[in-house]
Amino acid sequence: MASLDTIYPAVPIKVKAATNQEPLWVRVILISISLTFIGLFLFLPLAAIMTEALRKGIGAYLESFQDEDALAAIKLTLIAAAISVPANLVFGAAAAWALAKFDFRGRNVLVTLIDLPFAVSPVIAGLVFVLLFGLQGWLGPWLSEHDIKIIFAVPGIVLCTIFVTFPFVARELIPLMQEQGNEEEMAALVLGASGWKTFWRVTVPNVKWALLYGVILCNARAMGEFGAVSVVSGHIRGKTNTMPLHVEVLYNEYNFVAAFAVASLLAMLALVTLALKSLVEWRMNRTDVETIPPGKE
Amino acid sequence: MSIAVRHITKTFGRFAALRDVSLEVAAGELVALLGPSGSGKTTLLRIISGLDQPDASPDSEIRFHEERVEGQAVGQRQVGFVFQHYALFRHMTVFENIAFGLRVRPRKERPSNQEISRRVRELLHLIQLENLESRYPGQLSGGQRQRVALARALAIEPRVLLLDEPFGALDAKVRQELRRWLRRLHDELHVTSILVTHDQEEALEVADRIVVMNEGRIEQEGTPEEVFHQPKTEFVINFLGNVNLFHGRVEQDGVRVGPLLLPNNHVAGVSGQVARAFIRPYDVEVHRDKSLAALPARVLRVQSAGPTVRLELLSNSGDSILAEMSHDKYRKLNVRKEEEVFVSVRDARTFMDDYVI
Numbered sequence: 001m002a003s004l005d006t007i008y009p010a011v012p013i014k015v016k017a018a019t020n021q022e023p024l025w026v027r028v029i030l031i032s033i034s035l036t037f038i039g040l041f042l043f044l045p046l047a048a049i050m051t052e053a054l055r056k057g058i059g060a061y062l063e064s065f066q067d068e069d070a071l072a073a074i075k076l077t078l079i080a081a082a083i084s085v086p087a088n089l090v091f092g093a094a095a096a097w098a099l100a101k102f103d104f105r106g107r108n109v110l111v112t113l114i115d116l117p118f119a120v121s122p123v124i125a126g127l128v129f130v131l132l133f134g135l136q137g138w139l140g141p142w143l144s145e146h147d148i149k150i151i152f153a154v155p156g157i158v159l160c161t162i163f164v165t166f167p168f169v170a171r172e173l174i175p176l177m178q179e180q181g182n183e184e185e186m187a188a189l190v191l192g193a194s195g196w197k198t199f200w201r202v203t204v205p206n207v208k209w210a211l212l213y214g215v216i217l218c219n220a221r222a223m224g225e226f227g228a229v230s231v232v233s234g235h236i237r238g239k240t241n242t243m244p245l246h247v248e249v250l251y252n253e254y255n256f257v258a259a260f261a262v263a264s265l266l267a268m269l270a271l272v273t274l275a276l277k278s279l280v281e282w283r284m285n286r287t288d289v290e291t292i293p294p295g296k297e
Numbered sequence: 298m299s300i301a302v303r304h305i306t307k308t309f310g311r312f313a314a315l316r317d318v319s320l321e322v323a324a325g326e327l328v329a330l331l332g333p334s335g336s337g338k339t340t341l342l343r344i345i346s347g348l349d350q351p352d353a354s355p356d357s358e359i360r361f362h363e364e365r366v367e368g369q370a371v372g373q374r375q376v377g378f379v380f381q382h383y384a385l386f387r388h389m390t391v392f393e394n395i396a397f398g399l400r401v402r403p404r405k406e407r408p409s410n411q412e413i414s415r416r417v418r419e420l421l422h423l424i425q426l427e428n429l430e431s432r433y434p435g436q437l438s439g440g441q442r443q444r445v446a447l448a449r450a451l452a453i454e455p456r457v458l459l460l461d462e463p464f465g466a467l468d469a470k471v472r473q474e475l476r477r478w479l480r481r482l483h484d485e486l487h488v489t490s491i492l493v494t495h496d497q498e499e500a501l502e503v504a505d506r507i508v509v510m511n512e513g514r515i516e517q518e519g520t521p522e523e524v525f526h527q528p529k530t531e532f533v534i535n536f537l538g539n540v541n542l543f544h545g546r547v548e549q550d551g552v553r554v555g556p557l558l559l560p561n562n563h564v565a566g567v568s569g570q571v572a573r574a575f576i577r578p579y580d581v582e583v584h585r586d587k588s589l590a591a592l593p594a595r596v597l598r599v600q601s602a603g604p605t606v607r608l609e610l611l612s613n614s615g616d617s618i619l620a621e622m623s624h625d626k627y628r629k630l631n632v633r634k635e636e637e638v639f640v641s642v643r644d645a646r647t648f649m650d651d652y653v654i
Contacts, residue, residue, distance in 0.1 A: 183384035186348055191398035191453055192372040201401070205388040 049267050051079035053260035064261035072238040073262065076154065080229075080242060081222040084161040088218050093211070097203070098179030099170075101185070111174070117166045125163050126231025129156060152234030157242060158227040165218045172214035176207055190274025209284040216280065220273040224266060298456040298489050301360040305351045307340055307513075314340040316513040318372040322457075322506075324362070325487040327480075329494055329504035333536065337513040339494045341458050343359045344490065346378050349369030361456050377450030377488075381462040383442045385434035391445050392430040395420050398453035423482070439469040447479075451486075458490040464499065476503050497537045501525060509533050531648050541581065541618050543574040543645075552647050555592055555614060557641070559645040572649040579620035580643040582595045583608060583630060591639035594618060596632055608632070608639060 054061050064070060089284060095114060117125065131137045133150040143150060150156045184206065188198040204211070226244040233240040241249060243262055250259035300322040307315040311439055315337045322328045330338035343349040344359070345560055385394050385458050393400075395417045408416070421427045424444040434442055437490055445465055450458060463479070465471040471576040480503050483490060494500050496617050500507050501521040508517045509532070517529045528534035545554035547570045552559045559574050584591065597617070598609040610618040618640060620648050622630070631640055 182384055183380055183382060187378065187380060187384040187386070187449075188401070189371050189395065190346060190348065190376060190378040191401065191449070192375070193397070193401035194372070197401050201397075202386055 003287065006162050008263055046267055049260050049263050052256055053264045055260075057258050061264075063262050064258040069238045070242065070246060070258065070262055073241045074265070076157070076241065077223050077243040079154065080158050080161045081219055083158050084165055084222045085215060085219050087162050087163055088169050089211070089215055091166070092171075092173060092214060092218075095170045095178050096173030096207075099174050100180075101182045114167050114170050114174075117164050122160075122164055122225065122227030123231055126160055126228035129159055129163075129228075132205050133159075151232050152236065152240060154240065156232035157229050160232050161222050161225055164225050164228050165221045168218035168221065169211065169214035172210045172217075173207055176210045177203075180206055181217060191198050213277065213280045213284070216273055216276050220270065223269055298362045299360075300345065300457055300489060300491070301358070301363075302341070302345060303358045303360075304354060304356045305341065305344060305359070306354060306357065307337070307344060307349065307351050313513050315344070318510075318513070318515055320508060320515065320518075322489055322491060324489055326505050326506060327483050327490045327503065328493065328506045329492045329500035330508050330510055331494055331497060331500040331536070332510035332516075333495055335512075336510040338495075338510045340459055341510070342461055342491060342493050345457070346376045346459050347374045348378070364645075375453060375456045377447075377453065377455030378456040379443070379446050379458070379460040379463045380452050381465045383446045383466075385446055385449070387434050388433075390431050391421070391426065391434060391437070394418055394445055395452050397447045397449060408470065409539055416452060420452055424448045438471075439467045440475055440499055443467065444527075447482075451488075455488065458488045460490065460492045462493055462495070465494075465496075472499070479503060495525055501537070506523070508534060511536075528575075528646060531573065531575065539578050539619055541576045541578065543576065543616065545572050545574055545647075546570065547572050547649065552645070555612075556590055557592055557640075557642055558590065560648060561647050562645075571650055572647050574645045574647045576640075576642050576645045577617040578607065579605070579646065581618060581620035582641045582643055583610070583620050583622065583632070584639045584641065585630065585632070587639055588641075591641045592618075594638055594640050595635050596634055596638060599632070599634060601627065610638065612640070640644065 053064075065074075095110065098104075130151055132139055133143060133149070133156065134140050137151075145184060150159065184202050186200050188202045189195075193201065195220060195287050224244060225242075228247075229242055229250075230245055233242065233245055235241060235244075235245060237246075237247065237249065244267055247259050247266070250262065252254075300320075302318065302320045305315055305318045306313070309543060318337070318341060320328075320341070330341060332338045340349060344351050347366070347369060350570040351359075351367075357367070358365055361374070386397065389397065396413050399413045399416065402408075417430075420426070421430055422448060426444060429437065429441065434445065437445065447460075447463070459634075460479075464475055467475065476499055492500070492503060495586055504521060506518065507524045508518045511532045517524055517533045519527075524533060525537055528537065534540055543557075543559075545552045545557075545559065547553075547561065547568055548558070549568060550558070551561045552572045552574055554574060559576075561572070587593075592612050592614075594610040594612040597606055597611050600607045600609075601624065605621050606624055608620040608622070610620060612618055620640070630638075
């Protein structure tokens with residue numbers, strides 16, 4: 001290890017020097033392009049949301065949340081997230097554990113399947129659930145016989161949300177767990193720890209930041225999901241409208257203040273997510289820095 | 298606590314990692330399993346620990362001091378296991394790493410916090426890292442990490458200590474220091490230990506007894522002196538250090554290789570049979586004066602940096618020969634590259650295929 005360092009110490013320094021040697025005008029142009037871009041596509045819409053929401057004053061803004069339908073939409077969004085995030089937390093951890101610590105037939109298929117929701121358009125995902133559980137769908141007749149409503153009801157919304165947010169936790173955990181291997185778990189088992197204690201005392205603490213990171217992203221997506229949920233919800237005001245759907249309904253009714261007021265909540269959620277995400281990233285990096293590569297004296 | 302392993306076979310798919318291996322380790326002994334990678338030594342160690350299971354067989358058994366342990370799960374066997382890459386818990390301090398085995402015990406058997414503290418401090422003293430107890434593994438050097446791993450394994454008062462290439466990931470110098478330290482520690486604690494290594498020097502220096510393994514079988518067992526000086530198979534002599542190989546034929550009073558007549562240590566052997574003679578570099582004698590019973594050769598390379606001087610020679614028949622001598626002797630001999638010399642042999646081990654009539 002030490003010998004590697006002595007052979008290649010100059011490389012990172014060289015790279016750094018090269019970037020600093022770019023002429024000033026190149027740097028100015030690059031920086032201003034990216035700043036303009038961020039301003040136009042990120043900052044401006046955010047500002048627009050807040051201005052529109054507050055156009056008729058803070059009173060009207062706050063009044064938008066007194067509306068029963070708005071409250072119902074907020075509640076439904078929270079319920080959908082409260083079910084789908086824990087579900088995907090358990091599923092993601094189990095899948096990552098299985099993929100990282102065991103070698104089994106069909107492993108690669110599972111890896112690909114986990115990514116499927118990223119590859120499929122959310123609208124298609126919603127349609128699949130309609131095809132499965134809708135009145136004319138495969139399971140529709142059986143469901144209606146037993147008086148179970150999934151499509152155009154809360155269960156459908158939750159299912160769609162779970163499907164769409166399915167990869168987030170697993171994706172964060174798999175590479176980390178693969179990198180860490182299972183030697184620490186084996187060491188714990190040899191020392192007499194049960195499988196349960198090994199999981200809680202060794203595996204979970206080793207991945208806790210990645211886990212949290214995945215949960216934050218998963219939650220943001222769960223609350224903001226539009227396409228898939230839109231297909232299965234049926235847009236029943238006060239019953240099956242989530243926040244993003246409610247924004248659309250209000251907007252189509254020319255109720256701009258209320259629409260942007262609800263939208264501003266989603267925007268704030270995004271900002272909080274970003275802040276949490278940066279915090280977690282910072283923590284993850286810090287634990288990395290503390291680690292000297294093994295074998296080094 | 299003695300260890301007895303009998304008739305263990307282990308296959309991975311179609312690859313036979315262990316073929317009917319039996320091994321006894323006496324209480325308090327330090328045994329080295331020595332072999333190249335793929336020889337099955339680590340598999341055997343993991344089977345003893347319980348991390349791996351042998352193939353099911355009616356006569357296979359593993360005993361710790363006469364108690365059969367095959368049925369016991371890895372955690373119940375009370376073994377200390379030291380991994381090549383330390384496998385320390387990266388999110389715990391040194392103190393907590395060592396305390397882990399005590400803390401995870403069921404409530405009834407768990408020592409009190411003061412007792413755990415006392416034991417951990419004792420072990421920290423033993424591994425000479427008292428002042429680093431609140432560091433994280435990532436903040437330690439490789440040698441320090443491996444000492445912590447050892448202390449963690451010892452904390453549960455293991456019945457046997459199993460070490461899987463414990464020094465394999467360390468620099469040469471640290472490795473040497475650490476293995477001497479391990480030997481002293483073993484003399485102090487007398488815990489029955491099995492050390493897996495592919496480094497013959499390490500095995501020869503540390504172990505009471507060496508078990509040489511190859512292709513899932515035990516080639517030879519014995520003290521370091523026995524396996525080094527009386528290797529039973531060609532594999533063993535080849536694996537334990539540099540050796541020259543000559544092909545010759547059996548004669549009445551030895552094995553004939555060109556002008557050389559080597560002592561035949563094989564009782565069997567029929568005149569005219571093909572034999573292979575293995576000669577350690579330090580048993581090769583190099584002279585300047587021509588004699589009939591010596592092999593003429595040319596000096597290809599002289600390497601004198603080290604405790605001995607090594608000469609690479611090429612015989613007139615085209616065989617390359619490695620010779621080793623003291624610096625003193627080398628000065629007296631006074632040869633240079635490309636010079637002509639004569640080679641005789643002090644001692645050799647000869648092997649031949651079993652003669653089938």
